[in-house]
Amino acid sequence: MNIEHFLKNTSPSWIEGSEDYSDIVMSTRIRLARNLNGFRFPITFSEEEAKQVDESVLQVLLSVKEEGPKFSYFPMKEMPSLQRQVLVEKHLISPHLAKREKTASVFLTEDESISIMVNEEDHIRIQCLAAGLQLHETYAKASKLDQCLDKELMYAYDEQLGFLTSCPTNVGTGLRASVMMHLPALTMTKKMNVLIQTMARLGMVVRGIYGEGSENLGNIYQISNQITLGKSEQEILDELQNVVEQVIQKERQARQQLFARAPIALEDRLYRSLGILKYARILTSEEAASCLSNVRLAVDLQIISDISLSQLNECMLLIQPGFIQQYAGTMLQAAERDIFRAKLLQEKLQIQEQNESTVRGKGEDLYDV
Amino acid sequence: MICEHCKQRHATVTVTQVHNGTKQERHYCEVCAGKFHPFQMELQDEPVSIHQLMSDWLGLPIWKNQVQGEVQQKQQPSTCPSCGFTYRHFLKVGKFGCARCYDTFRDQLPPVLERLQADVKHVGKTHSGEHQTEYYQKQIETLRQQLQQAIAEERFEDAAKLRDETRAIERKLNVGGVDSP
Numbered sequence: 001m002n003i004e005h006f007l008k009n010t011s012p013s014w015i016e017g018s019e020d021y022s023d024i025v026m027s028t029r030i031r032l033a034r035n036l037n038g039f040r041f042p043i044t045f046s047e048e049e050a051k052q053v054d055e056s057v058l059q060v061l062l063s064v065k066e067e068g069p070k071f072s073y074f075p076m077k078e079m080p081s082l083q084r085q086v087l088v089e090k091h092l093i094s095p096h097l098a099k100r101e102k103t104a105s106v107f108l109t110e111d112e113s114i115s116i117m118v119n120e121e122d123h124i125r126i127q128c129l130a131a132g133l134q135l136h137e138t139y140a141k142a143s144k145l146d147q148c149l150d151k152e153l154m155y156a157y158d159e160q161l162g163f164l165t166s167c168p169t170n171v172g173t174g175l176r177a178s179v180m181m182h183l184p185a186l187t188m189t190k191k192m193n194v195l196i197q198t199m200a201r202l203g204m205v206v207r208g209i210y211g212e213g214s215e216n217l218g219n220i221y222q223i224s225n226q227i228t229l230g231k232s233e234q235e236i237l238d239e240l241q242n243v244v245e246q247v248i249q250k251e252r253q254a255r256q257q258l259f260a261r262a263p264i265a266l267e268d269r270l271y272r273s274l275g276i277l278k279y280a281r282i283l284t285s286e287e288a289a290s291c292l293s294n295v296r297l298a299v300d301l302q303i304i305s306d307i308s309l310s311q312l313n314e315c316m317l318l319i320q321p322g323f324i325q326q327y328a329g330t331m332l333q334a335a336e337r338d339i340f341r342a343k344l345l346q347e348k349l350q351i352q353e354q355n356e357s358t359v360r361g362k363g364e365d366l367y368d369v
Numbered sequence: 370m371i372c373e374h375c376k377q378r379h380a381t382v383t384v385t386q387v388h389n390g391t392k393q394e395r396h397y398c399e400v401c402a403g404k405f406h407p408f409q410m411e412l413q414d415e416p417v418s419i420h421q422l423m424s425d426w427l428g429l430p431i432w433k434n435q436v437q438g439e440v441q442q443k444q445q446p447s448t449c450p451s452c453g454f455t456y457r458h459f460l461k462v463g464k465f466g467c468a469r470c471y472d473t474f475r476d477q478l479p480p481v482l483e484r485l486q487a488d489v490k491h492v493g494k495t496h497s498g499e500h501q502t503e504y505y506q507k508q509i510e511t512l513r514q515q516l517q518q519a520i521a522e523e524r525f526e527d528a529a530k531l532r533d534e535t536r537a538i539e540r541k542l543n544v545g546g547v548d549s550p
Contacts, residue, residue: 035468037468039467040451040452040466040467041452041464041465041466041467041468043462043464043465043466044452044453044454044466044467045467121464143494150496155496156468157495157496158468158471158491159491160489160490160491161471161478161489161490161491162491162493162494162495163491163496164465164468164471166464166465166466167463167464167465168463168464168465168478168481168482168485168486169485169486171471171482171486171491172486172491172493173491173493173494175493203487226485227485227486227487228486229482229485229486229487229488229489229490229491230486230487230488230489230490230491230492231487231488231492231493232492232493232494233493233494236493
């Protein structure tokens with residue numbers, strides 16, 4: 001599979017939505033950290049070791065039998081930085097991997113639901129993505145792949161400490177399960193801070209979706225487990241599922257309250273956002289993200305019905321700097337990006353508008369006759 | 370608790386005696402315990418004389434070596450033989466340099482892990498272990514060769530370290546390879 005496929009495709013399988021809770025949960029991500037015996041961790045290893053690790057993973061993954069997933073292999077060294085950035089923005093690789101100077105690579109399946117990073121912070125990081133809330137199913141997929149690799153490679157494993165990882169925050173199961181949630185009503189009603197603190201006490205971490213520091217751009221939060229040692233995978237997944245379901249309930253309540261208290265004010269706010277997205281000529285990523293969040297809420301509340309969730313998910317990806325530049329076909333300054341961002345969003349939402357007018361056109365014809 | 374013998378210092382040693390089927394517990398301070406306890410002599414020996422290491426080598430009980438190992442580790446910051454990380458360096462970067470670090474710093478790990486994790490014991494999925502046994506056996510073989518060489522060159526301190534490493538791996542081999550599903 002050509003890299004172009006992964007760069008151009010803005011609607012990978014996990015973006016489709018429509019699973020359970022898809023009005024609030026955008027996607028599920030499972031990550032397993034593994035290391036190989038006999039090689040130092042990427043933080044200290046030599047280029048020679050890096051190559052050997054890369055080589056051995058390559059051999060195993062490209063010889064996967066017919067029924068197994070098929071991977072395309074992309075070495076980081078040969079990839080231009082803009083392409084790397086796009087993959088980061090699609091969450092297919094981590095920013096850390098994109099910056100590696102020693103031999104590192106990523107394996108991707110065509111539908112982009114599995115990505116295996118080699119020589120990131122750990123030798124191997126298996127990552128599985130899925131739409132909606134599917135913690136157990138996604139873990140099962142990752143675990144199966146993990147077993148395939150375990151058969152062929154020698155994992156660094158300790159009877160007492162489990163799978164050994166470079167960072168002691170991953171040791172044990174090496175499992176990080178994350179759920180991406182859209183929580184506009186809880187954010188508007190300023191309940192997120194308390195919620196984040198409560199979740200920290202339950203051993204869960206909350207981050208913004210566009211990486212560290214981007215706190216709650218677009219009101220999207222990523223909730224994941226903190227603990228990896230002393231709990232089984234099943235317990236970790238069950239606990240996260242439990243917390244996520246509670247947050248969903250809270251968000252739904254908050255939405256209903258907002259809508260009940262001031263329906264017109266809310267509708268006004270959401271429609272204004274749609275107006276901005278359709279007609280603005282300059283859009284910063286912050287403004288675009290918050291408008292998209294509002295439109296998404298309007299779709300969820302069935303105030304706006306002519307825009308689909310998958311279309312919005314796609315726009316969420318597209319507003320990031322790497323994508324904008326990929327679209328423009330050149331590197332851009334921040335101010336230029338804002339202009340292109342507005343144009344790109346207009347195009348995406350315009351397509352819908354055209355469909356709409358053709359439908360209406362037909363309708364009018366009928367009426368005239 | 371105060372030492373039952375001198376009634377002055379803090380009691381840090383518990384001695385359990387079984388006499389005619391009845392169990393008796395006594396609490397002494399280190400100084401007084403030294404006077405009663407038959408093994409105490411060895412604890413107070415100089416820990417790193419070559420003489421001592423050689424006599425360990427010749428097959429004195431293992432538990433004594435472990436006590437010594439602990440004393441040594443507390444005294445000097447250990448360095449990971451594989452990647453050269455010290456514990457201080459680990460604290461600075463928050464990451465380990467290699468899988469071996471977990472062995473090197475095993476004694477210092479519990480407080481770190483307790484703060485970050487639910488427990489210090491893995492209860493999740495285990496690995497297949499198919500290649501593990503093979504790998505450990507190879508490792509032991511290499512270590513034994515190095516050991517022979519160290520003895521031949523009279524590098525006894527190195528030899529002692531290599532021997533400890535070999536034993537640690539042997540222990541893993543006995544625990545690990547067999548019973549994991």
